[in-house]
Amino acid sequence: MPINLxxxxxxxxxxxxxxxxxxxxxxxxxxxxxxxxxPLVYTLxxxxxxxxxxxxGAVGYAARSGLEFLTIYLGPTLVFVGWWWILRKLVRIxxxxxxxxxxxxxxxxxxxxxxxxxIVTLISVAAATPYIALQLQSVTLSFAVFAEAGxxxxxxxxxxxxxxxxxxGLALFTILFGTRNLDANEQHTGVVIAIAVEAVVxxxxxxxxxxxxxxFVADGPGDVAARINASRIxxxxxxxxxxxxxxxxxxxxxxxxxRMFQVIVVECGDERNLATASWAFxxxxxxxxxxxxxxxxxxxxxxxxxxxxxxxVLTVPLSQGQGGLAMLAFLxxxxxxxxxxxxxxxxxxxxxSNHVVMPLWLSLRxxxxxxxxxxxxxxxxxxxxxxxxxxxxxxxxxLSGGSEALAAIGxxxxxxxxxxxxxxxxxxFWRGATRLGAAAGLCLGTAVWAYTLFLPSFASxxxxxxxxxxxxxxxxxxxxxxxxxxxSRFDPLIHSIFWSLTLNTAAxxxxxxxxxxxxxxxxxxxxxxxxxxxxxxxxxxxxxxDLEQVETEELLILAQRILGDEAALxxxxxxxxxxxxxGYLPDPTPDFLEELERKLAGSVGAAAAHAMIAExxxxxxxxxxxxxxxxxxxxxxxxYSSTLESQRAEMERTARQLREANEKLMQLxxxxxxxxxxxxxxxxxxxxxxxxxxxILMEGDVPPEMAAAQARIIHDEAIRLTRLLDDLLxxxxxxxxxxxxxLRLASLNELIDKGLRAAGQIRPDRIFVVWRDLPSEAxxxxxxxxxxxxxxxxxxxxxxxxxxxxxxxxxxNVKQRGARVIVDFIDNGSGIAKxxxxxxxxxxxxxxxxxxxxxxxxxxxxxxxxxxNLGGAIAYLPAQGGAAFRVTLPLRLEKHPFADGA
Amino acid sequence: MKRQAPVFLARRSYRLRRLxxxxxxxxxxxxxxxxxPIFWTxxxxxxxxxxxDWIYLFAIWIALIGLAAILSRGLGTGEEAEAPAxxxxxxxxxxx
Numbered sequence: 002m003p004i005n006l007x008x009x010x011x012x013x014x015x016x017x018x019x020x021x022x023x024x025x026x027x028x029x030x031x032x033x034x035x036x037x038x039x040p041l042v043y044t045l046x047x048x049x050x051x052x053x054x055x056x057x058g059a060v061g062y063a064a065r066s067g068l069e070f071l072t073i074y075l076g077p078t079l080v081f082v083g084w085w086w087i088l089r090k091l092v093r094i095x096x097x098x099x100x101x102x103x104x105x106x107x108x109x110x111x112x113x114x115x116x117x118x119x120i121v122t123l124i125s126v127a128a129a130t131p132y133i134a135l136q137l138q139s140v141t142l143s144f145a146v147f148a149e150a151g152x153x154x155x156x157x158x159x160x161x162x163x164x165x166x167x168x169x170g171l172a173l174f175t176i177l178f179g180t181r182n183l184d185a186n187e188q189h190t191g192v193v194i195a196i197a198v199e200a201v202v203x204x205x206x207x208x209x210x211x212x213x214x215x216x217f218v219a220d221g222p223g224d225v226a227a228r229i230n231a232s233r234i235x236x237x238x239x240x241x242x243x244x245x246x247x248x249x250x251x252x253x254x255x256x257x258x259x260r261m262f263q264v265i266v267v268e269c270g271d272e273r274n275l276a277t278a279s280w281a282f283x284x285x286x287x288x289x290x291x292x293x294x295x296x297x298x299x300x301x302x303x304x305x306x307x308x309x310x311x312x313x314v315l316t317v318p319l320s321q322g323q324g325g326l327a328m329l330a331f332l333x334x335x336x337x338x339x340x341x342x343x344x345x346x347x348x349x350x351x352x353x354s355n356h357v358v359m360p361l362w363l364s365l366r367x368x369x370x371x372x373x374x375x376x377x378x379x380x381x382x383x384x385x386x387x388x389x390x391x392x393x394x395x396x397x398x399x400l401s402g403g404s405e406a407l408a409a410i411g412x413x414x415x416x417x418x419x420x421x422x423x424x425x426x427x428x429x430f431w432r433g434a435t436r437l438g439a440a441a442g443l444c445l446g447t448a449v450w451a452y453t454l455f456l457p458s459f460a461s462x463x464x465x466x467x468x469x470x471x472x473x474x475x476x477x478x479x480x481x482x483x484x485x486x487x488x489s490r491f492d493p494l495i496h497s498i499f500w501s502l503t504l505n506t507a508a509x510x511x512x513x514x515x516x517x518x519x520x521x522x523x524x525x526x527x528x529x530x531x532x533x534x535x536x537x538x539x540x541x542x543x544x545x546x547d548l549e550q551v552e553t554e555e556l557l558i559l560a561q562r563i564l565g566d567e568a569a570l571x572x573x574x575x576x577x578x579x580x581x582x583x584g585y586l587p588d589p590t591p592d593f594l595e596e597l598e599r600k601l602a603g604s605v606g607a608a609a610a611h612a613m614i615a616e617x618x619x620x621x622x623x624x625x626x627x628x629x630x631x632x633x634x635x636x637x638x639x640x641y642s643s644t645l646e647s648q649r650a651e652m653e654r655t656a657r658q659l660r661e662a663n664e665k666l667m668q669l670x671x672x673x674x675x676x677x678x679x680x681x682x683x684x685x686x687x688x689x690x691x692x693x694x695x696x697i698l699m700e701g702d703v704p705p706e707m708a709a710a711q712a713r714i715i716h717d718e719a720i721r722l723t724r725l726l727d728d729l730l731x732x733x734x735x736x737x738x739x740x741x742x743x744l745r746l747a748s749l750n751e752l753i754d755k756g757l758r759a760a761g762q763i764r765p766d767r768i769f770v771v772w773r774d775l776p777s778e779a780x781x782x783x784x785x786x787x788x789x790x791x792x793x794x795x796x797x798x799x800x801x802x803x804x805x806x807x808x809x810x811x812x813x814n815v816k817q818r819g820a821r822v823i824v825d826f827i828d829n830g831s832g833i834a835k836x837x838x839x840x841x842x843x844x845x846x847x848x849x850x851x852x853x854x855x856x857x858x859x860x861x862x863x864x865x866x867x868x869x870n871l872g873g874a875i876a877y878l879p880a881q882g883g884a885a886f887r888v889t890l891p892l893r894l895e896k897h898p899f900a901d902g903a
Numbered sequence: 904m905k906r907q908a909p910v911f912l913a914r915r916s917y918r919l920r921r922l923x924x925x926x927x928x929x930x931x932x933x934x935x936x937x938x939x940p941i942f943w944t945x946x947x948x949x950x951x952x953x954x955x956d957w958i959y960l961f962a963i964w965i966a967l968i969g970l971a972a973i974l975s976r977g978l979g980t981g982e983e984a985e986a987p988a989x990x991x992x993x994x995x996x997x998x999x
Contacts, residue, residue, distance in 0.1 A: 068956055075937050078964065082971045083930025085923060085978070226954035235953040241941040248937060276978060280971035287964050294957060 007147050007331070014332055015170065018339075021198055022178045022191035029190035038270030040277030046193045046264045047282045048200035049345075050077060050255060051289050052132075053139035053338035054411040056203055059290060061311035063297040067237025072244060074290050076251030078283040084275055087256065088265065090429050092275055094532050095266035099603035103262040103421060104352040109607035110428035110529050111436035112522030118356030118608050120443050121421060125259045125352060126390065127447075127455075128417030129345050131410040133394030134401065136338035137164040143334050146315045147327075161399055168395045171342050172388050179347040180383045192343060193268055199336035204288060206333025210314055211292020213326055214299045218317070225295045232298045246495040250412070253419040260341065263348035342391070350386035355606030358382040363612055375562040379605055401459075413458050416498055420446035423506045427513070432526045438513030446505025453482050454497035521611070551589040554835065555617050556597060557880040563604050567816075570878070572600060581654040582661065584839065585879055668840055679858070683725055687718035728859045732844065735866035742870065744894055747786035749822065750778040753813060756793030763801040772812040780815065780822060783893040788867045792875065795860045796826045796886050803884065804830035820892050825878065827885040838877050922977050929970055936963045 055073060062070035080088065091106075100106045104125065108118035141163045178191040219225045229235060255261050269275065300313030308316055314334065318326040362378065423442050427434035456465050465482065473481040483493045485500050518526065553573075560569035570585055576596065577587035587593050594614060601610035694711040697703060703711070734740050757771060782789070800811050806829045814825040833841060844862040861875075868875045873890030940956060 067953060068960065071960055075960075075964075078967065079930045079933050079937070082933055082967050083927070085926040086930065229954045229957070230952060237953065239940055239943075244941055245938055248934075276975035279975050280968045283964070283968045283971065287961065287968065291961065294953075 007144070007328070010328060010332070011335065014335070015174075018195045018198065019174065019177075022174075022195040024191075025194035026178065026191035038274070040271075040274040040281070042193065042197045043264075043269065043271075043274035044278045044281040044285065045197035045200040046268065047261070047278060048203070048285055048289075049196060049260055049264060049340045050258075051203065051286070051337055052341040052411075053136050053334050054132075055289070056207065056334050056337040057139055057143070057311050057314055058411065059293045060297045060300065060313045061309070063234065063293050064301055064310035064313070067234050067239075068294070069237065069239070069243060069247070070293060071290060072247035073251045074286040076248045076253070077255040078286060079248070080252045080255050081279050081282045084279040087426070087429070088275055088279075089272070090532060091256065091266050092269050092272055094429065094529055095269065096272070097532060098528070098607065099599050100266060101355060101603065101606055102267065102348055102352045103257065103259050103425075104356050105602075105606045105608075106262075106266070107421065107424055107428060107439065108356065109602070110522075110525050111424075111434070111439050112519045112525060113608040113611040114436045114440075114522075115356065115360045115608045115612075117424075117436060117440055117443070118352075118360075118606065120440060120447075122349075122352040122356045124417060124420060124443065124447050126349055126393070127451075128414045129259065129349055129390070130393045130397050131401075132414045133342055133345060133391065134398035135410050136342050137167055137394060137398045140164070140167050140335060140338050142309075142312060143315055143331050146312055146319070147331065164395060164398055167338075168391045171339055171346070172391045174339075175343045175346050175350075175387050175391075176384050179343070179350070179387065180380050189268060189347065192347065193264070196264075196340040196344065199340040200285070202336045203333040204285065206329045206336075207289060207292060207314070209326060210318060210330050211296060213321075213323065214292065214296050214317060218299050218303070218321065219295070225298065228298050228302065229294060232301055234294065234298060234301075240492075242491055242495045246491075246498050247412070250415050250419055250498055253422045254415040257418045257421040257425060258415075259348040259352065259418070260345040263344055263351075267348075342394070346387045346390045349390045350383045353386040353389070354379055354382035355609060358386075359605050359609040360612070363609060375605070376565060379563075409458060412494055413454050416454055416494070416501060417447070417450055419498070420450060420501060420505055423502070423509045427509060428526075429529055429532075431513075432523075432530045433513055433518075434509070434526065435513045435516045435518045436522055437516045438509045438511075441512040442505040442507075442509025445508045446501045449485075449501040449504050450497060453485060453500060454493060457482050457493065551594070551617055553586045553589050554880050556589065556594075556614070557586065559613060559617065560597060560601065561880065563601055572597070581658040584876060586835075588657070665839070669843065672840070672843060684722065687722050691715050691718050728863065732859060732863055732866060735863065735870055738870065740870055742785040742894075743787065744783060744785055746781050746783050747789070749780040749782055749815065749824070750775065752782075752786055752790050753778060753793060753824075755790045756797050759790070759794045760797035760801055763798045767801070767809060769801055769804075770808065770810040772810065774814065777815045777817075778813075780817065780892070782822065782890070783895075784871055784890060785894075788871060789890070792864045792867050792888060793824075795864050796888070799860065800826060800828045800830075800884065804828040806830050806883070817892070821873075822890055822892055824888040824890075825881075825885060826888070827878070827881050827883055829883045832881075832884045833877060835879070838879065841877060842875070919977075922974060926974050926978055929967065929974065933963070933967045 059070050059073070062073075094100065095106065098106070098109055100109065104118045104121035107121050108114050111117050144163050175192075178195070179189055215222060215225050219228060256265065296313055296317060297310065300308070300310060300317050304313070304316060304320060314330050315327055318324075318330060359379065359382070420443055423446070424434070424439035427439065457470070459465075470482060472478060478484075479486050483489070483496055485496070488496060488499070491499060557569060557573055560572065563569075564572070573585045573587060576593050577584055580587050580590070580593070582588070598607075598610050598614050601613065604610075605613075694715050698708060698711055698715075753773070797811065801809070804811070808829075810829045812825070812827045814823075814827070816823045816825075842861050842865040844859060864875050868888060868890065871890050872894050873888065875889075876887050878885035878887045937960070940959070
């Protein structure tokens with residue numbers, strides 16, 4: 002197999018993966034999520050457990066230690082077969098709390114603690130860096146195999162250069178598809194599909210090599226069995242401590258590895274997928290390992306003693322002249338390496354940005370407002386983290402020089418992440434587990450792991466001096482790194498698992514027993530441990546008392562910065578509707594805040610979301626009252642039976658509606674009085690001047706030019722009166738729904754043009770900048786164009802009249818949402834005060850001194866009626882940095898919306 | 904929420920609960936069987952029969968997969984009848 006063919010094949014394969022990810026992403030955005038989130042794809046995405054270390058290394062492991070390699074797969078099998086215990090609960094919690102990573106889950110459970118988030122993030126990065134280096138190494142090694150085998154004298158110029166290219170390509174892919182959007186719950190469809198494809202490739206590759214070895218090199222299974230028993234593999238001894246220890250270790254790792262947590266919990270679209278994965282994933286693992294021993298045995302027999310058993314998967318087919326098969330095997334290994342690196346770097350980048358960058362940014366920024374687009378900040382933080390994580394992996398690879406020590410790093414890494422097991426199990430099964438306990442356990446366990454396994458893994462004398470191993474630090478022999486407290490019967494790996502997890506668990510439980518959890522911690526503990534019990538029984542994170550200071554508008558601003566304008570507005574609107582309110586600003590109830598917090602947590606992590614809202618609520622610290630409240634949480638649970646709860650909600654909703662209606666009535670009554678005096682004023686002013694001037698004219702004896710001027714005044718005033726009466730008439734026709742609509746196709750672009758032209762005469766002296774997006778306006782509507790233009794003219798005129806900015810600007814945004822069209826008019830003035838926002842559409846409402854405006858205050862009322870007649874709506878959009886109106890209308894209006902009712 | 908009529912559901916929810924017990928026991932049984940080779944002693948004078956060990960482990964493995972597949976079919980997500988089974992079902996959490 003010529004090496005010069007390898008590079009193009011490799012690039013084609015990568016291009017194919019890009020295409021798959023791109024198409025899947027596009028399809029997911031269009032809502033075709035059904036098969037993308039199927040159990041099959043879910044199961045295949047879990048296969049990132051099988052990295053290049055298992056793809057190539059399992060054969061080497063089998064050649065060295067016999068059947069012990071199976072332990073790596075048996076642990077995960079037990080965890081998945083036993084999904085009812087742990088995984089089911091994890092996935093449910095992950096969905097309910099909108100968990101974004103393992104660090105987020107642990108931090109969220111222990112009172113949304115930033116400290117724990119940072120600790121878990123650091124452990125994960127420390128454990129994953131060598132692992133990523135291992136993947137880079139496997140790809141460069143497999144390149145080297147082909148380079149050697151090539152008869153063209155073409156040797157790989159530099160392994161470092163290859164590794165750099167691979168790392169760069171992976172970073173590009175991950176950034177492109179892994180940081181497309183922010184909300185963790187709708188993330189990474191493209192990546193997951195690409196990984197599912199890679200899972201198939203690696204399985205097919207390994208099985209193909211296995212079939213080739215059994216039926217083409219050897220003479221079928223019987224022959225292979227005989228060869229196994231005749232080979233060195235048969236001499237392997239089962240070391241009980243290693244057998245049990247590694248099974249337990251791999252079982253722990255499969256749920257605590259950040260990348261596994263990412264695919265099992267975060268990317269899980271549907272809990273039912275887990276039921277299928279419970280047997281399908283073990284089946285995948287079994288299929289991946291069924292041919293490992295045969296390949297190892299044949300490799301040992303037909304290849305020279307010096308051949309690296311880690312590369313038998315490639316070298317056995319190559320030695321038999323099977324270039325194509327070797328190429329397939331190469332792509333399998335390449336897939337294993339790339340898929341692991343992609344998911345691991347996404348998971349780690351999410352953790353770094355949410356638990357290191359965001360808290361830092363929150364504490365460093367000078368003002369309490371959230372300014373600027375936070376989403377861009379978070380996404381950029383993630384992009385840099387991805388590059389950083391891969392950079393670290395590459396650095397580790399070059400520094401360690403691709404040494405033999407890397408081969409052992411897989412298990413070392415497992416022990417590192419396994420430190421998260423005690424706090425994780427405590428999180429979901431033990432309500433008494435506390436933040437300090439978890440922190441103590443994690444720190445101690447990780448320190449022991451680093452001291453007994455991680456640091457010694459560097460070449461001896463590298464980081465730790467050699468005599469430390471024989472005599473211990475300061476001559477304290479009971480502190481020798483590989484024989485702590487005199488325990489020297491185990492090999493270093495088991496020794497480290499034993500001590501790190503024992504001390505970790507001990508510190509975790511003991512400190513938990515002696516510390517008292519904070520209120521948020523207790524609330525979260527209840528929510529995690531009893532996740533399957535009736536929802537919403539526990540104490541709340543927010544009480545009405547906290548919320549006196551909360552301005553919903555501020556919350557909306559915050560939410561828009563993080564979730565994006567449309568998503569935030571949509572969420573606020575539905576919440577307001579749920580409370581029985583119109584518009585975009587729901588009352589800041591505890592329920593609403595909790596829901597909002599969870600939604601934000603999906604983007605920036607629980608700790609940051611909590612901190613942001615707490616800050617807006619003016620409650621950054623916990624009060625004594627909180628402690629008392631949580632103390633009688635049990636009483637509360639008994640108290641709120643679900644019926645009471647729902648009745649209360651219903652009553653609250655009705656009361657709120659009544660209150661709102663009452664308030665509106667009061668306002669209307671005041672307005673009516675105002676209207677009467679207003680209308681008499683409106684009628685009287687022109688009448689007075691008409692009467693006065695007509696009296697002068699009647700007296701005669703007026704010079705003709707003066708008479709003409711006075712007649713003009715009379716005429717103008719009469720026109721003003723007519724216009725007022727026309728408006729009133731128009732309004733009453735619209736309100737009765739008896740208006741005749743002239744429905745036809747019209748270009749939205751032209752209608753807006755028309756509106757701008759017609760409103761152009763208002764205050765023509767001011768320079769008024771209009772921002773439009775012409776391509777988005779290229780829509781044809783079936784509606785009454787004249788009526789719609791009337792609305793546009795009114796809105797633009799209002800903006801020209803009232804926008805009080807020094808350099809007035811108007812932004813017109815057009816969006817299409819299914820069969821509806823949204824047109825936003827947003828200026829940069831000071832907007833409309835909150836208490837006036839809900840009366841702007843009432844008749845005769847004038848917010849400023851009437852004389853300045855000149856109208857009768859009917860414009861927006863007419864607009865509202867027109868939009869209702871056109872089957873649409875007009876609403877005031879709060880928190881847009883100026884006065885903002887949203888016009889919503891159907892793309893195709895088929896008949897008069899009131900035709901049935903009238 | 905109304906309690907469901909007990910007479911007709913009893914048998915089914917009883918079955919469902921035992922199915923869940925089965926799902927909980929399966930990994931324990933699997934762990935036991937996977938750890939069993941620790942206690943095997945090689946017969947004196949005979950070479951290790953690694954092929955036989957291999958077949959034993961894979962047989963257990965496939966059996967576990969099959970049982971898990973059967974159980975998962977009946978279990979769903981556990982959402983369906985969480986309410987009636989909830990009390991007995993959940994291990995009592997430690998009360999702090």
